[in-house]
Amino acid sequence: MRELGSAGSSEDGPVFVGDGRYELIRHLGSGGMGDVVAARDVRLDRRVALKFLGAARLTGATPGSERHIRALELFVREGHTMARVDHTYVATIYDCDVGGADPFLVMEHVDGRPLTEYVGGDPLLLEQTVRWSGQIAEGLAAAHREGVMHRDIKPANILITHDNSEVRIIDFGLARFADATESHTDMGTPLYRSPERCRFESGDERSDLYSLGCVMYEMVTGWPPFGDRHSDAAALAKEHQHRSPVRPARQVPDVPDALDGLIMALLAKNPADRPQNAHAVVRALQEVERTLEAMAAKRRLVSGHTAPQVDAGFTERIRVTEKRVRRLTLQFGPAHGETLAARSELAELTGESGDERGAMELYEQMGRDCQRRYGPHDHRALDAFEKMTRWIEGGYER
Structure with missing residues (x-):
């Protein structure tokens, strides 16, 4: 892919891919799986985001080789699978293109910031934690209903929209593509990886729920359950498999018992001990929300304010x-x-x-x-x- 300047164009003028359908606007970021570029769908005149995958680099295969061709076929199949997930809190996949040197996904352009810019220091507001966690769980429930696992839930793959402060989960299925192609790319540190994924097992829906528990732990406390971004990957994997984290409520005041208990249940080493599915997590978070609202009603009543309904909105x-x-x-x-x-x-x-x-x-x-x-x-x-x-x-x- 030709190098883009900060405004999007290269020194040779505008850059188009996908047989001229997509005009590249600006580079948004890079990761272990490739580059993300803001673009314009010329045919439909709408903003999109393109996720480029350096297939030859990811697979270690020579372009045009049988192994490379199989990887592209798998990428197309995974693209079709990801496109089945249609939910408010999941970034929509529009298209998949393997015609050029670098295959890419075409997805919804999300005007927002990754959750990484909100966590990693002070705890989030409890209301934010409960609201965003519920939205992530709803998005996962929709994907799991279609038989799609994420396999790499982490703050970098959760965007928070600017306009209404809602979640958009991105990169469904890309971890599966990396696994299937035996890619050795850095899919991020195992800060949020389930014990079974640390053992290189495929896992199931409850592996996503463990990762959600890790993200919620960081939202509540300010740091992941184990280590930090500078920790040794092998040491982190051992901790996920063998060590129990300190309960959030022991580190941060005012964490409701129900929220503390839910996070610890999500972080159970044995998948069978975690909530049965993402729908169960949604229901549990709704109970936490009602608990917070009841606490608020009690506080206002004690202070002499007119008692509101328990659901204070x-x-x-x-x-x-x-x-x-x-x-x-x-x-x-x-x-x-x-x-x-x-x-x-x-x-x-x-x-x-x-x-x-x-x-x-x-x-x-x-x-x-x-x-x-x-x-x-x-x-x-x-x-x-x-x-x-x-x-x-x-x-x-x-």
């Missing part, structure tokens, strides 16, 4: 407010008056939903942003830190 209200915060931040910046008002509303909703730690962290970040923009003693920064302190001391209960 926090999930939808937080989602809508998150969207408004992102829009205002892009338009005005993080410390503009309108943005700060929306961020304060989001922090209060987060605390009222039962996530006092989340409210505290949102106000702390607001204070730091105001200090950077207006100075260390600005009243907006001091106000944010005062509200942070209120949630540290118990929010409405004080």
Whole structure:
């Protein structure tokens, strides 16, 4: 594939592939399986993403050889399999092209960021964790219903959309392609790999659920259940097979028992001890959501507020407010008056939903942003830190 500049065109002008149907726009990223490029479907005039696979590099086979041809046939079959998955939370596969030097998949262009940009430090808000985990589980349930396993669930393969903060799972089936072609590519560190996958077994639907448990563990605590991105792969594989992680609730305050228990069940070494299927995980997360809402109702009742219904609708209200915060931040910046008002509303909703730690962290970040923009003693920064302190001391209960 010809080298693309940052704007998409090469030095020789626009680049087209797929017999001229797809105009390459810009390079989006690279991984063990190949390159991802934003493109335009000229025929339908829509944005798409192309996932290029260096088949010769992946298989170690000479282009045109029998082994290379078999790999391309397998790639087409896997493309057809992936295209069967039709669900809101799974990136749609539109086409598969093997006519050029580098075969590629044509998929839905997702305007968003990978979950890797949200995790890897501080825990996520509990509401975010439960909402996004439920969406991942729903996407997996739809795929498993079609007999399609992902085999490589990890934050890099989970995109969060900019417009409505929803999940899109990408790269279904590519790990199977790598396995079947005996590829030795780096499919990512085994931070999220099930014990059976660490033993190079094919696994089943519950292998995806173990990986989901690893992702949820990182969302709740800020780090994966074992090691980090610099850990030795063989050592990580042994830990997945033989060591039990520390329970999330022992590391982070305010993690509901139901969520803590679900994550530990997903991380069971024996697949038979994990939830039966992704639908069961969806139902369990719905119960966690109801628990958070009941906690919020109790908090407001104790504080003297008018008691709401148990279903306080926090999930939808937080989602809508998150969207408004992102829009205002892009338009005005993080410390503009309108943005700060929306961020304060989001922090209060987060605390009222039962996530006092989340409210505290949102106000702390607001204070730091105001200090950077207006100075260390600005009243907006001091106000944010005062509200942070209120949630540290118990929010409405004080």
